[in-house]
Amino acid sequence: MKFRRSGRLIDMTHYLLQHPRQLISLTFFADRYHAAKSSISEDLALVKSTFEEKGIGSLHTVPGASGGVKYIPMVRLDEAEAIATQLTKRLTEIDRILPGDYLYLADVLGDTPMIHQAGRLFASHFAQQPIDVVMTVATKGIPLAYAVAYHLGVPVVIVRRDSKVTEGSTVSINYVSGSTKRIQSMVLAKRSLDAGSNVLIVDDFMKAGGTINGMISMIDEFQANLAGIGVLVEAAGEGGERLVDEYVSLLRLMKVDATTKQIDVDKGTFFQLYNSSSKEETTS
Amino acid sequence: MKFRRSGRLIDMTHYLLQHPRQLISLTFFADRYHAAKSSISEDLALVKSTFEEKGIGSLHTVPGASGGVKYIPMVRLDEAEAIATQLTKRLTEIDRILPGDYLYLADVLGDTPMIHQAGRLFASHFAQQPIDVVMTVATKGIPLAYAVAYHLGVPVVIVRRDSKVTEGSTVSINYVSGSTKRIQSMVLAKRSLDAGSNVLIVDDFMKAGGTINGMISMIDEFQANLAGIGVLVEAAGEGGERLVDEYVSLLRLMKVDATTKQIDVDKGTFFQLYNSSSKEETTS
Numbered sequence: 001m002k003f004r005r006s007g008r009l010i011d012m013t014h015y016l017l018q019h020p021r022q023l024i025s026l027t028f029f030a031d032r033y034h035a036a037k038s039s040i041s042e043d044l045a046l047v048k049s050t051f052e053e054k055g056i057g058s059l060h061t062v063p064g065a066s067g068g069v070k071y072i073p074m075v076r077l078d079e080a081e082a083i084a085t086q087l088t089k090r091l092t093e094i095d096r097i098l099p100g101d102y103l104y105l106a107d108v109l110g111d112t113p114m115i116h117q118a119g120r121l122f123a124s125h126f127a128q129q130p131i132d133v134v135m136t137v138a139t140k141g142i143p144l145a146y147a148v149a150y151h152l153g154v155p156v157v158i159v160r161r162d163s164k165v166t167e168g169s170t171v172s173i174n175y176v177s178g179s180t181k182r183i184q185s186m187v188l189a190k191r192s193l194d195a196g197s198n199v200l201i202v203d204d205f206m207k208a209g210g211t212i213n214g215m216i217s218m219i220d221e222f223q224a225n226l227a228g229i230g231v232l233v234e235a236a237g238e239g240g241e242r243l244v245d246e247y248v249s250l251l252r253l254m255k256v257d258a259t260t261k262q263i264d265v266d267k268g269t270f271f272q273l274y275n276s277s278s279k280e281e282t283t284s
Numbered sequence: 285m286k287f288r289r290s291g292r293l294i295d296m297t298h299y300l301l302q303h304p305r306q307l308i309s310l311t312f313f314a315d316r317y318h319a320a321k322s323s324i325s326e327d328l329a330l331v332k333s334t335f336e337e338k339g340i341g342s343l344h345t346v347p348g349a350s351g352g353v354k355y356i357p358m359v360r361l362d363e364a365e366a367i368a369t370q371l372t373k374r375l376t377e378i379d380r381i382l383p384g385d386y387l388y389l390a391d392v393l394g395d396t397p398m399i400h401q402a403g404r405l406f407a408s409h410f411a412q413q414p415i416d417v418v419m420t421v422a423t424k425g426i427p428l429a430y431a432v433a434y435h436l437g438v439p440v441v442i443v444r445r446d447s448k449v450t451e452g453s454t455v456s457i458n459y460v461s462g463s464t465k466r467i468q469s470m471v472l473a474k475r476s477l478d479a480g481s482n483v484l485i486v487d488d489f490m491k492a493g494g495t496i497n498g499m500i501s502m503i504d505e506f507q508a509n510l511a512g513i514g515v516l517v518e519a520a521g522e523g524g525e526r527l528v529d530e531y532v533s534l535l536r537l538m539k540v541d542a543t544t545k546q547i548d549v550d551k552g553t554f555f556q557l558y559n560s561s562s563k564e565e566t567t568s
Contacts, residue, residue: 003334006293010334013297018400050287050294098452106451106473110440112433113302139442140450142426149396156394158423166424167390168382189390 003033008043016047016059016071020153021127025068044069055079057124073151075124077274083117084267087251090114091233092263101256103263105233109140109204118250119147122202122230125248125270126152131227132197133157135215137186144232145202152200159218163187173217178208178243186214188222198227206231209244216244234268248273287317292327300331300343300355304437305411309352328353339363341408357435359408361558367401368551371535374398375517376547385540387547389517393424393488402534403431406486406514409532409554410436415511416481417441419499421470428516429486436484443499447471457501462492462527470498472506482511490515493528500528518552532557 003011012029029040048059048069055076059069075083087108096104109115122144131152136145137159149156163170167189174185193199201215212229219226229247236254249268256263287295296313313324332343339360343353359367371392380388393399406428415436420429421443433440447454451473458469477483485499496513503510513531520538533552540547 006289006330007334007337009290009293010297010331011338011340013294014301014338014340017298017301018397046290047294050291053291054295054298056295056298098450100449102450104450104452104473104475106442106476107439110442110476112430112439113437115430116302116434139422139426139444142423143430143440146396146399146427146430150400153397155391155396156427158390158394160423165384166382166386166388168388189388191388192390192394 003035005039005043008033008035008040009046012043012047016069017056020057020071020073020123020151022153023062023068023070025066028068072127073120073123074127075121077271080121080270080274083114083121084250084271086114087118087232088265091251091253091265094261094263096263097256097258097261099258101258103253103256105204106140109143109232112143115143116147116150118232119144119149120151121250121270122148122248123151125230125273126200126228129227130198131200133193134200134202135159135193135219136202137161137211137215141202141204144204148200148202148230157188157192159186159188159215161186171218171221173214173221175214175217176210178210178213184210184214186211186218188218193219193222193224195223197222197224199224200227201229202231204232205235206233206244206247206249207235208237209242209247212247213243231268233265236266287319289323289327292317292319292324293330296327296331300353301340304341304355304357304407304435306437307346307352307354309350312352356411357404357407358411359405361555364405364554364558367398367405368534368555370398371402371516372549375535375537375549378545378547380547381540381542381545383542385542387537387540389488390424393427393516396427399427400431400434402516403428403433404435405534405554406432406532407435409514409557410484410512413511414482415484417477418484418486419443419477419503420486421445421495421499425486425488425516428488432484432486432514441472441476443470443472443502445470455502455505457498457505459498459501460494462494462497468494468498470495470502472502477503477506477508479507481506481508483508484511485513486515488516489519490517490528490531490533491519492521493526493531496531497527515552517549520550 026037026040030037051057057074058072134145134149134156145156169190170187172187199219231249233251234249248270251268252266254264310321310324314321335341341358342356418429418433418440429440453474454471456471483503515533517535518533536550536552538548
């Protein structure tokens with residue numbers, strides 16, 4: 001069946017969005033729509049300009065016989081700020097404060113459409129880097145990690161606190177929790193991570209960074225490489241040392257005070273890093 | 285800025301895919317593109333026919349002043365079968381068999397693109413029913429539950445085995461594990477589920493159904509309603525009683541035998557139910 005341009009543009013948009021960072025040849029589209037490659041090229045130019053204009057992402061063209069296009073997720077600064085503002089509004093609702101000045105976040109982390117957007121944000125930050133897999137630790141960070149992995153087109157591996165019979169052989173490591181200084185352990189199924197993989201760590205919350213440090217040890221244990229760290233919310237240090245240096249956070253929790261019912265949230269490092277990470281895209 | 289038809293179709297496709305089951309007014313699109321409603325109607329007709337032709341989904345038109353369009357995820361039977369075949373191929377790799385004839389599934393459950401497709405499958409099955417939230421239990425089912433929730437445009441709530449300080453007040457219930465007959469407990473944060481919500485349970489694996497039965501008790505405890513049950517893989521009963529009657533499964537694990545290195549997988553109830561669930565769509 002032959003597709004008219006309108007039909008091709010609609011289906012192409014859907015197809016590209018479902019295959020982020022994957023090289024798709026012009027021949028594939030030409031066959032799919034029984035159309036000439038020249039028509040496909042024109043279609044892709046239209047998709048590219050709309051994606052860029054609307055801040056959906058970018059299409060990178062790889063020339064040559066084995067070439068094609070790649071959809072790279074991208075988020076405009078104003079859109080990123082809108083997502084951060086929306087999240088901040090949710091986070092500063094005063095009934096979130098739990099005993100011990102903890103913050104209830106489960107509803108935000110389960111808000112699929114919002115987490116999907118946050119995932120796109122992290123994916124856009126790391127989209128130009130070689131990332132093979134996203135790693136997180138059970139339980140709360142999983143939806144965000146899944147969302148980031150989806151937008152990067154890579155699998156997700158989940159580190160657990162305890163080993164299960166359904167995991168097979170596991171590697172277990174001990175680490176020091178940053179805030180409580182307790183020794184804890186985490187396990188990962190032996191076959192879930194290949195040596196040499198480039199691993200992006202994603203988590204929902206980082207205080208001193210002990211858990212993330214644990215995941216870094218796990219990556220070492222598997223002879224894989226740390227490619228980056230993304231956390232939705234980091235807690236500003238209270239004089240305490242941060243165990244992790246380089247990370248991308250969307251928001252920074254400055255203060256939680258149950259007595260004054262005050263929650264202060266600031267923008268995270270994502271925004272300081274924004275220009276450097278997007279430079280490559282705008283010049284390409 | 286004015287958008288030509290091609291640009292509108294591309295952006296519209298992206299927007300609709302990101303807002304499943306949500307009513308979007310013609311006015312919204314007319315304003316977004318500075319276009320006449322009549323042009324928007326024509327655009328939507330093109331999107332609808334391509335979505336349906338390509339098996340992406342359907343657009344339901346709601347007439348009247350407060351009307352608009354809704355994108356409903358839909359999966360064609362041949363596509364569903366292709367996903368099931370692909371999953372079956374993965375599941376029957378003989379090195380998946382673990383001691384005790386358990387099956388290693390973590391890599392499949394972490395295969396984001398595949399789980400995204402499986403999520404679309406379950407979402408398409410339940411898309412026409414009133415579902416407010418997807419529920420799962422930590423840990424392995426979370427990516428699938430997230431994917432289903434994403435395609436339905438609803439949040440996900442995660443039941444845990446143990447309560448955490450970051451959950452606030454929780455409701456705890458005891459249930460009998462179907463296969464081992466042990467008493468176990470699960471907890472859910474009190475504020476994570478509203479009374480009267482329609483809840484879709486999603487899990488990765490069901491044997492006798494004890495865990496799912498536990499989630500049903502939890503739903504009762506919150507005075508919410510069970511709207512449906514979806515499991516990626518069900519294990520065929522070995523004479524044992526199934527604790528749950530009505531569910532949608534994608535695959536059925538018939539046999540795992542470590543000595544003969546045999547894994548038999550069959551299609552799940554999704555395919556028996558396919559015609560009844562899609563009838564509404566094809567006639568609308």
